[in-house]
Amino acid sequence: xxxxxxxxxxxxxxxxxxxxxxxxxxxxxxxxxxxxxxxxxxxxxxxxxxxxxxxxxxxxxxxxxxxxxxxxxxxxxxxxxxxxxxxxxxxxxxxxxxxxxxxxxxxxxxxxxxxxxxxxxxxxxxxxxxxxxxxxxxxxxxxxxxxxxxxxxxxxxxxxxxxxxxxxxxxxxxxxxxxxxxxxxxxxxxxxxxxxxxxxxxxxxxxxxxxxxxxxxxxxxxxxxxxxxxxxxxxxxxxxxxxxxxxxxxxxxxxxxxxxxxxxxxxxxxxxxxxxxxxxxxxxxxxxxxxxxxxxxxxxxxxxxxxxxxxxxxxxxxxxxxxxxxxxxxxxxxxxxxxxxxxxxxxxxxxxxxxxxxxxxxxxxxxxxxxxxxxxxxxxxxxxxxxxxxxxxxxxxxxxxxxxxxxxxxxxxxxxxxxxxxxxxxxxxxxx
Amino acid sequence: xxxxxxxxxxxxxxxxxxxxxxxxxxxxxxxxxxxxxxxxxxxxxxxxxxxxxxxxxxxxxxxxxxxxxxxxxxxxxxxxxxxxxxxxxxxxxxxxxxxxxxxxxxxxxxxxxxxxxxxxxxxxxxxxxxxxxxxxxxxxxxxxxxxxxxxxxxxxxxxxxxxxxxxxxxxxxxxxxxxxxxxxxxxxxxxxxxxxxxxxxxxxxxxxxxxxxxxxxxxxxxxxxxxxxxxxxxxxxxxxxxxxxxxxxxxxxxxxxxxxxxxxxxxxxxxxxxxxxxxxxxxxxxxxxxxxxxxxxxxxxxxxxxxxxxxxxxxxxxxxxxxxxxxxxxxxxxxxxxxxxxxxxxxxxxxxxxxxxxxxxxxxxxxxxxxxxxxxxxxxxxxxxxxxxxxxxxxxxxxxxxxxxxxxxxxxxxxxxxxxxxxxxxxxxxxxxxxxxxxxxxxxxxxxxxxxxxxxxxxxxxxxxxxxxxxxxxxxx
Numbered sequence: 002x003x004x005x006x007x008x009x010x011x012x013x014x015x016x017x018x019x020x021x022x023x024x025x026x027x028x029x030x031x032x033x034x035x036x037x038x039x040x041x042x043x044x045x046x047x048x049x050x051x052x053x054x055x056x057x058x059x060x061x062x063x064x065x066x067x068x069x070x071x072x073x074x075x076x077x078x079x080x081x082x083x084x085x086x087x088x089x090x091x092x093x094x095x096x097x098x099x100x101x102x103x104x105x106x107x108x109x110x111x112x113x114x115x116x117x118x119x120x121x122x123x124x125x126x127x128x129x130x131x132x133x134x135x136x137x138x139x140x141x142x143x144x145x146x147x148x149x150x151x152x153x154x155x156x157x158x159x160x161x162x163x164x165x166x167x168x169x170x171x172x173x174x175x176x177x178x179x180x181x182x183x184x185x186x187x188x189x190x191x192x193x194x195x196x197x198x199x200x201x202x203x204x205x206x207x208x209x210x211x212x213x214x215x216x217x218x219x220x221x222x223x224x225x226x227x228x229x230x231x232x233x234x235x236x237x238x239x240x241x242x243x244x245x246x247x248x249x250x251x252x253x254x255x256x257x258x259x260x261x262x263x264x265x266x267x268x269x270x271x272x273x274x275x276x277x278x279x280x281x282x283x284x285x286x287x288x289x290x291x292x293x294x295x296x297x298x299x300x301x302x303x304x305x306x307x308x309x310x311x312x313x314x315x316x317x318x319x320x321x322x323x324x325x326x327x328x329x330x331x332x333x334x335x336x337x338x339x340x341x342x343x344x345x346x347x348x349x350x351x352x353x354x355x356x357x358x359x360x361x362x363x364x365x366x367x368x369x370x371x372x373x374x375x376x377x378x379x380x381x382x383x384x385x386x387x388x389x390x391x392x393x394x395x396x397x398x399x400x401x402x403x404x405x406x407x408x409x410x411x412x413x414x415x416x417x418x419x420x421x422x423x424x425x426x427x428x429x430x431x432x433x
Numbered sequence: 434x435x436x437x438x439x440x441x442x443x444x445x446x447x448x449x450x451x452x453x454x455x456x457x458x459x460x461x462x463x464x465x466x467x468x469x470x471x472x473x474x475x476x477x478x479x480x481x482x483x484x485x486x487x488x489x490x491x492x493x494x495x496x497x498x499x500x501x502x503x504x505x506x507x508x509x510x511x512x513x514x515x516x517x518x519x520x521x522x523x524x525x526x527x528x529x530x531x532x533x534x535x536x537x538x539x540x541x542x543x544x545x546x547x548x549x550x551x552x553x554x555x556x557x558x559x560x561x562x563x564x565x566x567x568x569x570x571x572x573x574x575x576x577x578x579x580x581x582x583x584x585x586x587x588x589x590x591x592x593x594x595x596x597x598x599x600x601x602x603x604x605x606x607x608x609x610x611x612x613x614x615x616x617x618x619x620x621x622x623x624x625x626x627x628x629x630x631x632x633x634x635x636x637x638x639x640x641x642x643x644x645x646x647x648x649x650x651x652x653x654x655x656x657x658x659x660x661x662x663x664x665x666x667x668x669x670x671x672x673x674x675x676x677x678x679x680x681x682x683x684x685x686x687x688x689x690x691x692x693x694x695x696x697x698x699x700x701x702x703x704x705x706x707x708x709x710x711x712x713x714x715x716x717x718x719x720x721x722x723x724x725x726x727x728x729x730x731x732x733x734x735x736x737x738x739x740x741x742x743x744x745x746x747x748x749x750x751x752x753x754x755x756x757x758x759x760x761x762x763x764x765x766x767x768x769x770x771x772x773x774x775x776x777x778x779x780x781x782x783x784x785x786x787x788x789x790x791x792x793x794x795x796x797x798x799x800x801x802x803x804x805x806x807x808x809x810x811x812x813x814x815x816x817x818x819x820x821x822x823x824x825x826x827x828x829x830x831x832x833x834x835x836x837x838x839x840x841x842x843x844x845x846x847x848x849x850x851x852x853x854x855x856x857x858x859x860x861x862x863x864x865x866x867x868x869x870x871x872x873x874x875x876x877x878x879x880x881x882x883x884x885x886x887x888x889x890x891x892x893x894x895x896x897x898x899x900x901x902x903x904x905x906x907x908x909x910x
Binding site: 068069140141142143144145163188189190191193196197201202203204205210211212213214215218221222225226228229230232233234235236237239240241243244297298300302303350351352353354356358359391 | 607608611616617618633642766796798811814815817818819821822826829833835879885886893896905906908
């Protein structure tokens, strides 16, 4: 058995590794979720490099991606628009005062009664809705719409930009403190919006984040893993060091014994656990800048059930989780800004399956620091057939303009030119 | 397997040969994990010989696996039979889903038709169905796995596509079962073009989505109550029988079910479908950014064979593809299921029950049949490459006996380093687990770990195997 290795082969291995490192930026472009195409790619290296701990504490940005496209018209119901009841004879939520009718917000829009828990932060002027909001990318494909929304390139659907806009935000600001973890996604997979983000990890359960194996050999195994991954390609290289650096920080937080403040009760659901963990992470003061969650399952083409079915149950869970988080964090609203949105809205007209197909404009929710709550923001284009975009709610408010206010007024210190390349933002007054 | 790598049965792979050995690369890509036994077989049969054997799975005796699967009573049943034998009132749907998941794991680990199991994985993602989305889907996905994916995985693409279009699971999952004239449901029609055939840049419009949906109105399933429940039925009463235009092709009125068949013909034979399937297969089996020459050759093979998936795959797994893509320098991340079940295979762990492994896959985010969206589990570096701790933890639990039902034999651990010089122990592990293709720096780390231990007993051997399975070298395809 030839066990010894000539030096040349070691060298060729080293070259392979080095070559692979240089290839990463190109690889990641095509590799990430495997969707982007096109050969000529602009390289998305971090624009600005900062020393760790050079910044000031900022509120944590809590991002919730309602994947699959939540039905804005069944959530924040434009009951004052007669077009709703023409387009949706079977699905529309009725006006306030009717059986199972909406809960009035402002005399024109009302909340789905299953989402009534959102009245708590709304009436305290901490929660705002933006309607007819979305992306200028006209695609009705979930996956293309998510890609351009998350990379922040909806004007240029063929862009091969790999970094997410949240990643570019983190690249453009100095860290909020010296903590090892700047962003966490409480999912199995890193969402594209955080692709290439510094000091960021997907951690499904931050309360269960430890290195398994025998304690006696832990230090030497850890050292070997650390050394070996330091020589491999991105994103594994950074992920390994971020993982090893974050274990003790997360282990120091008592997630299991966490007691929410102000009598807040989180729903016994995955989303409830995520919001509870998020509050615990923020209160632990570990310099966490972004907490993201992919909340899937909003693609209701069939038996949508806005009042008693699938959507009703999901809205109840969403609203209960957000209300509990609001209550738990009451008095600490300057510690977070939260948003929830989808890749697009749903078709105005219902289909023959008591559901709705893919649409365009939808809703966005914003809650927390400096949010102008208690209002439904945005221009309402109406549901008059002459005003629809190929049957869909016209996008009157670009999601990037809402995000821009969140990042500048709500969080602070960002460089919008890096976050949304080439987009001139329009002031909205949602976060001031 | 660990024990077989010791002594005379170990293949004599020297380092330079391992670097650009097409057979070793093939065994890693075409199986659910390296074993010294499969490698030795492939070496004796030759690259083409072993590949062609694997491309004809029906001729491979898999009776040992079949015996293991015999205890899963739901696997051969129709939907109607499942409803009766595994009624939802006694959580029978959960039992059916558990059996399918367990079968999937056992097949990956134990089947001698290894390439077939990899192809099944590919098409399962391509025609993804949320197998836990509802009680109905738990039953119907089991039927879909058997009659759509496994029946046609190496057949003709048009047959696979047609079987999927008529699969009860797909009809329910993407709502075509309720797609009716007058107010069509676009869900399946859109994903049929975007995900199953042309791709979102494949040249169709929003109008085509509506027109395809109209063509497929009335494609539904038989209701519960008959023996044929959950199977395809064309309902002429809910079919839109007016004329349509799909991708510029006029579809005359009165076509009935033929409208949908015409759409499937158009899509299956479209060059953009061939190009997309070719690229996706090359990514799955070879590397994230396959050479365009390879993709073009595979796509051409797909078109000239009328979508013969066996011939298409033969082209993917060719020496020419390996050379063009330089698979030896590729850094394609194995997805968690591949990594975990590959560890079971390469260590020779016995699997008495798959439920423990299913739980591990759940922790890694890759439990089979659980991806909710129609695009299937991603196959991309950015998606999986940042979630490493579950891999390391799995490696430690597997070797420490912490995965219920999966047992690393003590005898192999105790013999792992028998007769191996102390300074060659890491190289020995490398040969056993990968055929000797770990990066030398990783072997050095492993050797340093072993050198630092006061004694190298069975427990240290466990930890060394866990560490080897945690290093970057063992994460690559």
